Amino acid sequence: MRDSLFGLVLGRLASSLITLLLVSLVIFAITSLLPGDTAQQVLGQFATPEQVEALRAQLGLNQPPLLRYWQWLSGFATGDLGRSASNGVDVIQLVNDRLPNSLLLTAITTVISVPVALIMGIAAAMRRGGILDRTLNLITLSMVAVPEFLVATLAVLIFAVQLGWLPALSYVSTVDSLGAFMKVYAMPVLTLCSVLIAQMARMTRAALIDQLDSAYVEMARLKGVPPMRRVLRHALPNAVGPIANAVALSLSYLLGGVIIVETIFNYPGIASLMVDAVSNRDLALVQACAMIFCGAYLLLVMLADLCAILSNPRLRNR
């Protein structure tokens, strides 16, 4: 019967791959097929038909769309992401320069926010209806709806302008000590965390309360099981699936958050690279960045689903 679990996991992997393929098709269609004739746009309306034809041949626009899609897609496998239109540098090189910075930022945010959010969510669920729960509810309910740039501007105003503790902009290159590191990352991480923690805490609380309302937790209570043990040993194992989903959903939100945060703090990550690419209409670079973001998103969602599958005793022990 182990086979069925293995099959389930395999099926989930396959479905993620198919979705990624479809997503790539959508991105390619929006950026390369729908906007019309790139050659005509590049040369303007006074170009002769011969000139346009020559550029089209040069850009490979004469080939059928499906073939162009295939070439573009296979470029990802070989690391050939094309060339940036604005400065002629290979896209792969630009991405390689910036990606580690973004990964570092998101990693720090995740490491801080996930435990804090879980503890907050669990505490709120345990004290349901109490002062702590209601206060947290009001705070998180407000925080999830706050735009990142409001948090960021307020943070700059307080910590950089009023108190003068931190620099308003991030300069990764100047990091040479732990103190400097903290100074650079404090505000971007704080901004990202505030919304993220609120979201995850809410969803954790909801998932846990769902379990705490169940008959088996009432049964545990009637067996004289103390509150802490009821939550940790009885309810939490059954809430792992929904909580993993909540974390994945929130982290995928983080992908949107870094776009704003990298821009506002001038942080040299892949998100600010993409924003610049969009402003410059640098399509090859936009495509590559979009695929990286969507791939990361799908990976997170898939990991959460695998968590849910593996934590489900019906599937694990069949």
Added chain:
Amino acid sequence: MNDTKTMPASKGNRRPYVSPRSRLPIAVPKQRNRSGLQLTRWIGLGLFSFWLLVAMFGPLLAPYPMGAFVSDQIYGGASTAHLLGTDYMGRDMLSRMLTGARYTVGLALVAALLSSLVGAGFGMLTVLLPRWLEESVRRIFDTLISIPSKMMALVMVSAFGTSIPLLILAAVLSYAPGSFRIAHSLAKNLSTLEYVQVAHTRGEGRLYIAAVEIFPNMIQPVLTDMGMRFVFIVLLLSGMSFLGLGVQPPAADLGSLVRENIGGLSQGALAVIAPALAIGSLTVGANLLIDSLSNSRDSQKE
């Protein structure tokens, strides 16, 4: 439905998690708690209707034309002439915000309405379609939901350049799929209920069943969902404007106002804080309102 009420900022429930639930104990919020709920509802209602009124009548009340240079002072503080100070070019911030709010609220309302119409419409109708068609529509929406909303908007702007119809389209493409999922699973659950089956055995047509038997029982969750989409879309569109890829000058929504005046941040200028706070109060207000409404509905049901 559980997910929708407790996770206002998620993209809806992605996958039903099997949890063994029995009859719930009679859940009764304490008296204090209910008055707390009332309070957040009034705060939410107050903030939200304030911004709705501003969006409707704001431009009429603006003391100066939106684009007029009225002061020599840039990043001016609050004064009797300029209640919210002046911006980076010496224009009156209050007038600019009164006009900008119309863009922010109006665009988001239109986009949220369209998202829900498209999403919920398909969600309800696909339940009645042949299975293969239902599956293909689901596949399309599943693909779209896998592209984070900001990513979708950025990709579309990079390909077509920014414009108001394009921003609305990007928002609908990003948020209709979530709406579809919720409406679809609601309709799917409702369609297995016995009263729908009774209608089938009575020989009722598909449209009758969708419109009369299913739809009335999903209005409320769909409306709640639309409220949440509104909040997301405000955040998305002002985020795009903040990046300079949203509403373009001379028009400006609240997000663009934050962007233009970001240079004044180091001086703590009102011109950057006021529009940022305005967006925050709009979205927080809407979120509080939705949450309290859906909570009170749930407790009524029990």
Added chain:
Amino acid sequence: MQGESLIVRDLDICATPPGEDELTIVSQISFALKPGEVMSLIGESGSGKTTIALAMMGYARRGCRIAGGSVQLGETDILTLSAVETRALRGHRVTYIAQSAAAAFNPSRRLMDQVIEGALIHGVMDRQQAQQKAIQLFGELALPDPEHIGDRYPHQVSGGQLQRLMAAMALITDPALVILDEPTTALDVTTQVDVLRAFKRVMRERGTTALYVSHDLAVVAQIADHVLVLQAGEEQEQGAIGQILDNPGHAYTRSLLAAARPEARTPSGPQSSGDELLRIDDLQVGYGRCDRNGLPNNVVLDHIQLRIDRGQTLGVIGESGSGKSTLARAVAGLVAPSRGEVQFNCRELPPTLRGRTPDQFRRIQIVFQSADNALNPAHSVRRLLNRPLETYFQMSRDARQRRVEELMDLVKLPRTLLDRKPSGLSGGQKQRVNLARALAAEPDLILCDEVTSALDTVVGAAILELLAELRRELGVAYLFISHDISTVRSLCDDVMVLYQGECVEFGPCSTVLSQPQHDYTRKLIGSVPELQPGWLEGCQWSTHTQPSTAPV
């Protein structure tokens, strides 16, 4: 530890419904038990019996509050204990067996861990002793493979086994008091006998004091020494079991007894005319993909053969999973059979809804079990009853209005209810509206799928009476599906016994139920508890006479 005495005095419990003022839901309950005695709280849904039982553990559900009175167990005054002392009491001196074992076991922990958890938390014994004791209890409770069943997870054992495992969990600390909350209600009757027998033996051997909550007098008769009859949170009558059964003092008790002992059908009413209405030949229904021979993956019903004449009533009996509801759904056209033919009015009935004529739709109506889901909550009663009139008949507005009122009279509902939504009706009223909607079509055949099982016995009995009356007056035929033999006996002419998707016996109700030929029918009939103490000891049937199949 032996059972201890339990004395309850003037117990009051209050509840606060959302948005309303607090009201008293249990008032002035007093009773006393000597060590080793079993008291039964009996009443219908909403009578407060579970609320009282939980108060014995000092527990009130969310929104409820124990407002007054005292509960004395041995020397302990339970309601005055501190939170920590109460916790030490629960699962040690007082234990609880819940109605739905499937929900009350944690799905992600092994059964053994859950069974011995109470004993470990309260430090009654160490893990090894507890496991040994659990295995011994598993054996006593006639669980299969007592050595290893504890290694499984809840989803890997059957409902009846879970219920016995829960009993082991409750008994492992040798409690002074056990509370059993409808412990067999969710089980099939053939399983119920085994579980009851196991409970009774183990409790007698240990001299356990117990509080048994139930709505079923016949079950209570087997297990209780005393009975307390409850209605709306108030005591109606209290006494020894024999006295309550033989000599009930209160009118409400008498009505409960009458509903529990339905009389066999009076042979009045039109005898079947001999005109064939519905004939089914060699019907097979299944779910899942079909293989090359057109055989579905999962066959639910097979080789079904039956005939219903005009005005006749056919009862279909079976336990959960026997395919009885599928039969109704196949006739209604909601599932397509994979083989076989259905003839209605001597014409072939198209297998699915698609091919049926409006007249065929009108002549066959279906009434479902749960009145909650069978009525659209968004529509008023008037609208619900109007719709079939609009679809099937050309009627003026006034004529429809009159007809709707007639229908309300027919099912004995006041016309004032017409403008209410289903949420404003009681369970019995909903089921009557449900029937009225079917009658509005003036059907030849009504498919009744467990129409009384979600209702309290007294209310269900009234619905049965109504069905019989409608049949006499309107000459409508029923396909009456039920798991409850007594309801079938009181209503049906013919009966069909289903077991695992096949018909094991078919014939006139009186013959089949009094002289059953097939082993399964005999077991099914023999397993229904009778309203007399001592029946359980005489009952010879047990699941072990046939290999049981644990559900996956």
